[in-house]
Amino acid sequence: MPAISGLRRDELERQFVDWGRPVVVRRITQTASAATGDIEESEEFVITAIVRDRSQTPTGRTASQHGTVECEFMFRVEELPPGMTWSTSRVVADGREYSSIGTNVSADGLIVIVHGQQA
Numbered sequence: 001m002p003a004i005s006g007l008r009r010d011e012l013e014r015q016f017v018d019w020g021r022p023v024v025v026r027r028i029t030q031t032a033s034a035a036t037g038d039i040e041e042s043e044e045f046v047i048t049a050i051v052r053d054r055s056q057t058p059t060g061r062t063a064s065q066h067g068t069v070e071c072e073f074m075f076r077v078e079e080l081p082p083g084m085t086w087s088t089s090r091v092v093a094d095g096r097e098y099s100s101i102g103t104n105v106s107a108d109g110l111i112v113i114v115h116g117q118q119a
Helices: 004-019
Strands: 021-032 039-058 067-076 089-093 096-105 111-118
Touching: 004 039, 039 089, 067 089, 067 096
Parallel strands: none
Antiparallel strands: 021 039, 021 089, 039 067, 067 111, 089 096, 096 111
16 A cells, blocks of 8 residues: 555646646846856746636725735745745746745645745
């Protein structure tokens, strides 16, 4: 009989095959080249994510003229680049860029859910 962790991995694999789609994860860093003086500001990675529907919440004191767009992204931890820091990263999906406003990691450490707000 397969172990529970094996079953969990198989189920996650099916979910990502069925619902996953590529998004761009942009890690924002600032490094300067001493030779040219250029500042390198980001690295981009294309990673498969399950994107949960966007929601728009009216911003207070604007008579609902402006809103905040939020979205959730589910990533497999094994696909993320080493040393991923969500506080300095952005997710680009459907032509919109989202800043991370919170993350949750599954108890088994296989999944991270990033709560994004349109930047």
